[in-house]
Amino acid sequence: MSTAELLSVVPDSPVLSGLILFVIALLLLYLARAPSHRAIRSLGAVLHSAMRIASRSVLRTEQYLVERNREVLLAAGREAVERSIEREFQRVDAVVKRDLSAYPALQLKLSEQITLIDEDYRESTELPPPPPAWVGAVEAVANIQPQGDGTVADILMEIQESTEKQYKKAMNDYRDSMGARHALLKRMMPHWRKLAETLYKVGKNITGLQERAKVIDRRMDEYEQIRARSVRAQQTLTSSSMTQFVISGFVLLIAFGGAVINFNLIALPMSEMVGGASYIGKYPMASVAAMVIILLEVSMGLYLMESIRITNLFPIIGSMDDRMRKKMIWITFAILLVLACVESSLAFMREQIAADTEALRQSLTSSETIQPVNSWIPTVGQMVMGFILPFALTFVAIPLESFVNASRTVGGVVAAMVLRWIAFMFRLLGNTAKYASEFLVDVYDVLIFPPLWIEKYAFHRASEEQVHSQEGGI
Amino acid sequence: MKKYLVILTILGACLFFVSCSDMSSHSRGVYLLMDTSGTYKSELKKACGIVYYLLGTLKPGDSLGVARIDTGSFSEKDIIAKKTFDNRPSVSNQQKRLFKERVDKFVGSVKGSPYTDISGGILQAVEYLNETGAGKKYILIFSDLKEDLRKGYIRNFDIEMPGVHVVALNVTKLRSDNVDPREYLNRLEYWQKRVQDGGATWRVVNDLERLDTILVDG
Numbered sequence: 001m002s003t004a005e006l007l008s009v010v011p012d013s014p015v016l017s018g019l020i021l022f023v024i025a026l027l028l029l030y031l032a033r034a035p036s037h038r039a040i041r042s043l044g045a046v047l048h049s050a051m052r053i054a055s056r057s058v059l060r061t062e063q064y065l066v067e068r069n070r071e072v073l074l075a076a077g078r079e080a081v082e083r084s085i086e087r088e089f090q091r092v093d094a095v096v097k098r099d100l101s102a103y104p105a106l107q108l109k110l111s112e113q114i115t116l117i118d119e120d121y122r123e124s125t126e127l128p129p130p131p132p133a134w135v136g137a138v139e140a141v142a143n144i145q146p147q148g149d150g151t152v153a154d155i156l157m158e159i160q161e162s163t164e165k166q167y168k169k170a171m172n173d174y175r176d177s178m179g180a181r182h183a184l185l186k187r188m189m190p191h192w193r194k195l196a197e198t199l200y201k202v203g204k205n206i207t208g209l210q211e212r213a214k215v216i217d218r219r220m221d222e223y224e225q226i227r228a229r230s231v232r233a234q235q236t237l238t239s240s241s242m243t244q245f246v247i248s249g250f251v252l253l254i255a256f257g258g259a260v261i262n263f264n265l266i267a268l269p270m271s272e273m274v275g276g277a278s279y280i281g282k283y284p285m286a287s288v289a290a291m292v293i294i295l296l297e298v299s300m301g302l303y304l305m306e307s308i309r310i311t312n313l314f315p316i317i318g319s320m321d322d323r324m325r326k327k328m329i330w331i332t333f334a335i336l337l338v339l340a341c342v343e344s345s346l347a348f349m350r351e352q353i354a355a356d357t358e359a360l361r362q363s364l365t366s367s368e369t370i371q372p373v374n375s376w377i378p379t380v381g382q383m384v385m386g387f388i389l390p391f392a393l394t395f396v397a398i399p400l401e402s403f404v405n406a407s408r409t410v411g412g413v414v415a416a417m418v419l420r421w422i423a424f425m426f427r428l429l430g431n432t433a434k435y436a437s438e439f440l441v442d443v444y445d446v447l448i449f450p451p452l453w454i455e456k457y458a459f460h461r462a463s464e465e466q467v468h469s470q471e472g473g474i
Numbered sequence: 475m476k477k478y479l480v481i482l483t484i485l486g487a488c489l490f491f492v493s494c495s496d497m498s499s500h501s502r503g504v505y506l507l508m509d510t511s512g513t514y515k516s517e518l519k520k521a522c523g524i525v526y527y528l529l530g531t532l533k534p535g536d537s538l539g540v541a542r543i544d545t546g547s548f549s550e551k552d553i554i555a556k557k558t559f560d561n562r563p564s565v566s567n568q569q570k571r572l573f574k575e576r577v578d579k580f581v582g583s584v585k586g587s588p589y590t591d592i593s594g595g596i597l598q599a600v601e602y603l604n605e606t607g608a609g610k611k612y613i614l615i616f617s618d619l620k621e622d623l624r625k626g627y628i629r630n631f632d633i634e635m636p637g638v639h640v641v642a643l644n645v646t647k648l649r650s651d652n653v654d655p656r657e658y659l660n661r662l663e664y665w666q667k668r669v670q671d672g673g674a675t676w677r678v679v680n681d682l683e684r685l686d687t688i689l690v691d692g
């Protein structure tokens with residue numbers, strides 16, 4: 001028996017059958033109204049509660065993540081500031097060691113110069129004027145009146161001449177003495193200059209130290225703010241992380257371009273060494289070998305940068321004792337040098353293979369052999385590039401470290417945003433479920449409106465009758 | 475404990491590389507059959523162009539065989555040149571030069587054959603390609619596909635060649651084809667059916683300006 005046959009209550013009259021079925025359905029729905037309403041509302045409430053719980057849980061995770069991000073950010077910022085302060089102190093230490101360690105010697109030098117200047121000054125002091133008695137005798141002789149006595153006149157003349165001579169001699173002596181004193185004063189000049197220079201140097205060093213001290217003060221302020229977990233410090237660090245992320249990402253992209261060039265430079269000649277027909281997965285062995293060499297170069301570069309303490313990706317390398325670290329520097333540098341030489345040779349071989357293949361192709365197409373102009377230039381260029389690129393790739397370690405550090409913060413921020421969005425979606429779905437259940441309840445009532453209307457009418461009548469009977473009783 | 479960890483790590487790395495290494499061959503094997511029958515001998519210069527193209531295209535590790543189709547083609551004597559190129563590009567280039575010389579020499583001194591045994595040539599090609607162990611196998615038939623067997627030669631059996639790509643090149647129209655083109659179409663249909671029944675794929679490339687479409691799968 002088919003469904004259509006089952007549903008046909010009155011055979012050959014589908015409209016009547018449908019009507020009867022509709023009435024039965026209405027009655028059934030009316031009878032099941034209260035439990036249906038409860039079921040729909042319960043379903044809405046269950047969904048609403050589940051979504052709310054899920055949303056709250058996700059929000060809690062988001063808060064945990066935000067807290068963790070804050071910790072990471074502050075820890076990274078604190079570490080960076082600590083390193084910066086440490087570096088500033090190292091500079092101050094260097095200045096102190098370089099300049100102020102020589103301070104006793106400088107002081108000795110200064111006192112020597114001062115002594116020399118003092119001696120010169122003392123020597124250059126003016127001689128005492130001629131004794132006043134001599135001046136008095138001259139004046140007495142000069143006051144004697146001429147009395148016509150020739151002898152006296154002669155004597156006086158002699159005295160005058162002798163006095164003039166003495167005067168000239170005294171003047172000459174005085175001039176000589178003055179000259180000598182001036183010479184002494186002139187000799188003092190270089191000492192003065194030297195003294196001024198020395199004092200200028202001391203002043204400069206002191207100013208440098210003062211500037212360093214100002215920088216340290218600033219860094220210490222930052223450090224204090226980070227330790228105090230201030231909002232300003234967090235905002236500054238977040239912004240700094242974002243900037244670092246973008247910049248380091250950009251530099252890494254450039255480095256990636258360099259690595260791709262490097263790869264193309266050595267992939268073809270690698271097939272001479274490892275064969276052109278072997279494969280790892282779906283990749284030719286030569287390409288994989290070239291990639292491995294490039295990755296080795298990058299790794300060696302990382303180790304080198306770690307050993308020099310430019311980066312701090314592997315704390316175990318940074319914490320090695322200096323002797324071991326120096327050994328590591330030399331070993332990594334030697335490996336890099338060998339790899340650079342290998343790459344340079346491969347670049348040369350690449351040119352040879354390319355030229356040979358081109359010659360073969362030309363012979364196959366029967367075209368005339370065309371000699372490229374200055375054919376040594378690309379060969380040398382490729383060899384130089386092959387030598388330089390491994391060393392250039394070494395510096396990838398610096399942006400890589402910045403990128404790794406910044407991506408922790410940026411990744412955390414993005415993850416928190418995603419979680420917030422998921423929580424919002426849960427909340428939205430929960431509320432939608434709640435109001436959808438209310439809507440369904442109303443739709444249910446709309447579907448069974450005839451019995452409801454009858455019920456309302458009957459109830460109204462019954463209540464009116466009750467009121468009338470009560471009024472009649474009264 | 476540390477020692478064991480190191481040994482385990484090394485073993486793991488070895489296993490990883492072994493599991494990653496692709497055991498299937500990536501090399502290509504190409505076998506070119508050149509029809510040297512009287513009606514087709516004049517087309518051999520074009521076949522030379524195809525050989526040059528193949529020499530320029532095939533990579534180190536690939537295999538190339540060139541054979542003639544004559545009265546009885548199922549014979550090693552009909553192979554003009556065959557080589558699996560060395561893995562090193564420099565050596566491979568040298569081998570290609572020698573290969574070219576051999577083919578040039580053959581084309582310069584070839585004499586027309588009275589009969590055309592295409593089936594024998596295909597059998598020989600399948601045998602050679604299976605021996606090379608190439609991952610992708612191509613049989614190029616440079617012929618008008620008009621088989622003309624000497625009396626007594628039996629070739630009316632299925633040729634098993636699963637995974638082989640058969641490409642008919644420069645299938646010229648004969649004078650009789652012009653009178654009744656159905657002959658030409660029937661000839662193509664016959665070979666297509668025969669090849670596909672053997673488990674191979676079938677293609678026809680008549681435009682030799684589009685040689686780059688020869689070594690394309692399916």
